[in-house]
Amino acid sequence: MSDGDVREATTERASETTDFDAVVVGAGFSGLYMLHRLRELGLSVRVYEKGDGVGGTWYWNRYPGARCDSESHIYCYSFDEDLYEEWEWSERYPEQPEILEYLNFAADELDLRRDIAFETEVTSASYDDDAATWTIETADGERVETRFFISAVGCLSEPFKPDFDGLDTFEGEWYHTARWPHDGVDLDGQRVGVIGTGSTGIQFISETASRAGHLTVFQRTPNYAVPARNRPLEAEEYEEIRENYDAIWEQARNSRLGMPFDPDENSARGLSEAEIHDILEDRWQQGGFRFLHAFEPGHVLSNADTNAIISEFIREKIRERVDDPDTAEKLVPTDHPYGAKRPPMDYNDYYGTYNRDDVSLVDVEENPITEITPDGVRTTADEYDLDVLVFATGFDAMTGALLAMDIRGRDGLPLEEKWADGPTTYLGLGMHDFPNLFTITGPQSPSVLTNMPMSIEQHVEWITDCIAYMDREGYDRIEATAESEQQWVSQTNMLADNMLFSEAKSWYRGENVPGKPSIFTPFPGGLEMYRGICERVAEDDYDGFELREATDAPTVEQ
Ligand code: NAP
Secondary structure, three states: OOHHHHHHHHHHHHHHHOOEEEEEEOOOHHHHHHHHHHHHOOOOEEEEOOOOOOOOHHHHOOOOOOEOOOOHHHOOOOOOHHHHHHOOOOEOOOEHHHHHHHHHHHHHHOOOHHHEEOOOOEEEEEEEOOOOEEEEEEOOOOEEEEEEEEEOOOOOOOEOOOOOOOHHHOOOEEEEHHHOOOOOOOOOOOEEEEEOOOHHHHHHHHHHOOOOOEEEEEEOOOOOOEEOOOOEOOHHHHHHHHHHHHHHHHHHHOOOOOOOOOHHHOOOOOOOHHHHHHHHHHHHHHOOHHHHOOOOHHHHOOOHHHHHHHHHHHHHHHHHHOOOHHHHHHHOOOOOOOOOOOOOEEOOOHHHHOOOOOEEEEEOOOOOEEEEOOOEEEEOOOEEEOOEEEEOOOEOOOOHHHHOOOEEOHHHOEHHHHOOOOOOOEOOOEEOOEOOEEEOOOOOOOHHHOOHHHHHHHHHHHHHHHHHHHHHHOEEEEEEOHHHHHHHHHHHHHHHHOOOHHHOOOHHHOOOOOOOOOOOOOOOOOHHHHHHHHHHHHHOOOOOEEEEEHHHOOOOOO
16 A cells, blocks of 8 residues: 555544544644654644643743753754754754744644644543544543544653642742743842752753842752853854754764764773873863763763763862862762763853852752741751742653553553553553553653654654554554563663663652652663664564454444
């Protein structure tokens, strides 16, 4: 069957049995591309999006300083030459408003909005095995049936806020960075407190220090922030990028991180400490993920000796930048090796911020927060009066947004029950007992360890090919086998166990949310290895999945 025949066949089938061929949840990078590809296949698709616009994470995270750590020329779609030829990024790293503008531009160029239901939250999804269909319900009472249910909810979309006593008594204003008001917050001259020093907190703190009357940072664990070296993109530089885009994409797709850095120049093996230092110094000046890529990340994250040199190198940089030695020591991370937690970037002299008289650092590991009072924050040692309290406390990562939807698989099995001991998937794409459900950048896929658009494109294209294959071959159901799922989870854990990830308490392992099972969630083998595995699975007639011929489906009694 040609693509055209598939198109005709599937459109017909949709009108006969279900409301849609596919329902996609989320209109960020993944949901938009998924809609585009399925439409090209001729399928009828409905996207549900909680926000009133496209953008996903970039729609919600509007806090001051929000910016992406991937370089802008690769933080975009590579599948459509017109899109990347027409769009021009203004800086080396894209700021949130510009990324949001880009995704709006892409949605318009591809004419995507007409299939997106905005301000619509999916509240439940349940699977019927006889019909091989999903029933999706929304908060405003809509109920639709679909053959395929595709999650594009993102990995970092369900905010996590610690449950401090007394927050309801606070007389100032409080906000979570991931739900920042669209019309902004007036922080000028205010006494601002911020809890959290992850990637978000570090961006927020650097950006806000000069605006707030006084900024109090409540830090539990210090982090290794590497300078991003952001700057405007010059016209000649952009010209060079444009001329080389084909090669850039090729290299990014076939790299570990989904970034086009040269893999040949970065072995640390056999180098002396002084030689390693020289390379690190050079990469420190280049900034951003090029620093992590000074040496092969797989090596940095698995070789304790190399990692110790790098970690100490950054610690020294922090000590050099902070004037007060006591404050400097509080900012120096000693509890985990570099990279075992997601390494944040420093856009705006983060460490220098602590040399200001109007910024204070409170160590809440030493003196934990006991409660929020009407006036501010109380710790075991002191009280801090605030006008505005900001939670930069991160996300219920990787699983939170999926579990928020009440997804039920075969025989009503709740996803929450299946994942009671932590998420399990096959390839991060599908699950046993949950046929015809695809998860874009789901748990146990490379996702957050890579440049996200590269991983998203790979998943969307794989899912599209899989659905086209099913329609061509006459299958109505696809389901990961229990064995393949088990093996995949073991393989992911084994790779992670050989790296240094277990030496940090992090959201990679679900450990930032009290009570959440601790399991390393992203696939740590890199995008290149993962892509190869997915391609082999597809070539081998979707090895590890079970496919059911539509003719074998039980007939529904009238
Ligand atoms: P995060 O990395 O999980 O950081 C949360 C912060 O809140 C940590 O410092 C944590 O301390 C602190 N915290 C949590 N509960 C606390 C409590 N009860 N008391 C005191 N402190 C508490 O979250 P995030 O900064 O939002 O970043 C999450 C991820 O989003 C990043 O790792 C990154 O992948 C992505 N992101 C990317 C960018 C970018 O590309 N520029 C920007 C922002 C976010 P502990 O460390 O002690 O737990």
